[in-house]
Amino acid sequence: MTPLPELRMTGARPFPPRVSAFTRPFWDALEAGTMRSTRCEDCALIGFPPRNLCRGCWSRRLAWTDLARGGVLYSFTRVHVAPAAFRADAPYAIGLVDLDDGVRLMCRMMGAVEPADIGSRVAMLVLRYDDGALFGARMTHSSPTS
């Protein structure tokens, strides 16, 4: 599959995630340009973040699956008063994205995003920092630069 579009970010991730033996496939795949999560082989629920237990049916039979590359914006906010770790980024936007495969997630919104964009299409992105990747999204009608 074509890798997700990538945006080059400045510096290191402000609040880097921990990587466990279980979540490593997610972060490794993201490095390679793909968003993945766990899908329950018993009830077919795709959860996000990836989980080592299906929260729908408590099955342990979970398999990695690629997530949809886009969806719609459910809501967003722009944070003006930021934690010290994120001071250099403020103001920055975060949003709730409903992916086409039925997953809702929170992520950084890059590029222009306005209240009128709620309900409109977004495309997922890989945000490339000096120390690793995070995921983000942008409105498909906006420029991907922040």
Add this chain to the structure above:
Amino acid sequence: MNRRAAILGWGAVPVGTWQKSVTGDAVLEHELAVEVVLDAMTMAGLGRASIDGVAVAHPGDHTKQGYFHTFLTAHLGIRANATVVQVLGNGMTGGHAFDTAVHQVASGQADCMLAVGVHFETAVPTARHLDYSIRLTGDVDFQSVFGAVPIAWYAMDAQRYLHEHRVPRAVLASVAVKNREHARLNPLAQYRTPITLDEVLAARPIVEPLGLLEVPGRADGAVALVVVSEDVARASGRPYVLVRGRGFEHEGLHQLSDRAGTDALDYGTLRLASRRALESAGLALADMSAFQLYAPCTIVEVLATEALGLFPRGEGAAAAADGRTRADGTYPVNTCGGCLSRGHPPEVAPLYDVVEAVLQASGRAGPRQAARGPFTMTVCELGKYNAALVHVLEAVS
């Protein structure tokens, strides 16, 4: 088992700045706790030997003293035979302290419990405080990594609400003006200077679409409640307030459902918990004379009033703007000024809410007194109303 519990006394300092010292000398949590505990015990007319247990609201990350509950119990010189416990539950922390005290009494373990909490945070700069608080309201590896501060979640509810129901921002913002009007009449409130809608709308943005006056300020506070059995309350000869009903619900989510299409504006836990509380009290929503709702932002108060069923979905903001949640309105909400103006010391805010619910139920709320009857409701939450804890109170004189 299952005796009724009553609130017989309370003590509280005005919400505001206590930790950030103005004299240069430190103000210490347990020293301030002494003041509110003695006030509460004096009101109850009870002595130290009456106390069977102490339920303490976990004081949060900015209190230096660890194991604050045993430290405080020792500082007060209390010997306890029921329990000494420190409880924690996000914004519900103070509510858990109250709830624990009620359960100790209702189960027969205790005849008299202290529920007490001190929350300090004002000496810690906001940006540093937020470094800590982003760890509380999101998955630290998959959500906090984006800098999602606690009120950002409510802000996204606000943005969605304005979009979905086509509500002008000024209508939502009117909740802040109403709460300030209530706080003006509350000596325990942090912000008492009246504000206009224009000022709310012009305030600098904090988490869009919410500005400075639509989100809670930083605050310290201290509260103590004396919770006793109905027998002890009756024998005191003093006015008291019975705990008539209780309901709880947790939806099994932490902030966010990962299912696309989920209605994030439906605070369903509150709908269920409030029904349970009313059923256990044998009362109806219409019996309540005032509602104390844990609402750190304008939008939260609106969504909570809709979840309770006071107003239809999408009409809560307009109802507030029409004055229907004022102390003299159809459903008085947050007559103390709420988290926005009474103030929001997170771990003890629900204890302040119990105080206001007691004052309203017993007709002692002075100029902000709601008109009707002895029953009031107090509500606290955790997460983004991922859980709701509801108590129904009844004044007895």
